Amino acid sequence: MSAGAIPVEPLAEEETLSLGERAYRRLRESIVQGTLRPGSRISERRMASALGISAQPVREALRRLEQDGMVVTLPRRGTVVAEIGPERLAELGRIRAALEGVAAALAAERMAGEDLAELAGIVRGMRTATAAADTEALAELNERFHAILQGATGNLFLVKSLEALRAYDDLGRLRALGSTPKDMPKALREHASILAALRARDPALAEARMRQHVLRSLTTNGVLAPPRRDR
Template sequence: MSAGAIPVEPLAEEETLSLGERAYRRLRDGIVQGTLRPGSRISERSMAHALGISAQPVREALRRLEQDGMVVTLPRRGTVVAEIGPERLAELGRIRAALEGVAAALAAERMSGEVLAELAQIVRGMRSATAAADTEALAELNERFHAILQGATGNLFLVKSLEALRAYDDLGRLRALGSTPKDMPKALREHASILAALKARDPALAEARMRHHVLRSLTTNGVLAAPRQGR
């Protein structure tokens, strides 16, 4: 009710996450990195012992992974890592494009001027990073752009779904690593056009441009095949 002028920042994202959260990320990374091969069985007990924790957090992580579609649990029989082939990755990419499109549409309606200015700042950073050919900074800026836009929707379901899909995105890069070689200017132009649509408060245009951007990006990275399936 009080505390309006205390000159301290809140603790910046403590790294002491819950064991369930850590187990979730650990297992997720193991799956997308190929350490946990598709079809391999994951026992709650043995995995708990391997991680040095109890079985409950592991179970919790497995349930979340199941909802993400990364593992499949047969009741009273076992949990196995799901097969994630190229075609499945392509499907998830199209789902991601659709969801990011909706996020852009919602953001165009609700986004505040401050957040809009923040995005403009990021696009400016992208411009200089592109000129300097700084791929690492560009990747981070790209992530922030999408994260801020999604957060601006204020929709938990949307944010969590896209967060789950982002993990698969990492898996796709294993097949076509070394991305963002020469299409950096194209990505910059796309982000700028999306920002313009957001500024114009045009949901349909923002959605179309965002969707096209994601699909084009996935196509460039080799996740999606042909330039067919036009938006």
């Protein structure tokens, strides 16, 4: 041990989170997973008892969830889980596609070389996972790809806005049938084409490709209806 070093293990992420943040994540996950169903009432006191914490962190979590649109406060009923129907999910999906496109455009202008190299490594990993039809690995790699790209924008408001939409994206995926193996090569090609646009430092192309990718994935997952074809 070096001189002056403190013999204490660093805190894990979960230990550094406030009780309000932990309660928020737990409740949001319960809503996304369907444990807390639409229309069910959430009692601050009972939820605090279930989580083993005081009512204040639960109150803080519910305020955030209400801002996210995942719970609502109704007269004479209190706080209930919001009804999030197909139209609402489709609307939020289009908003996410637009914001993801803006993020790709900004990243094309601002992304550092090491971030581009990391994205290239992720795409290589996607190629391997696609060949093996490893959906779990692909989901993790996809999450990393988008997180790195969004972080490269340097725009905290944009990143926070996309984080707020993530639960709806998860909810949409759980309600849908999910991607099939035949969709995996398509997603791989789309990520590779987005990376090519980022490398070319072409904001318009990066935005268009990202937006197309998100809309296509939402259509595949059943969140958006397929585009109508005029006869």
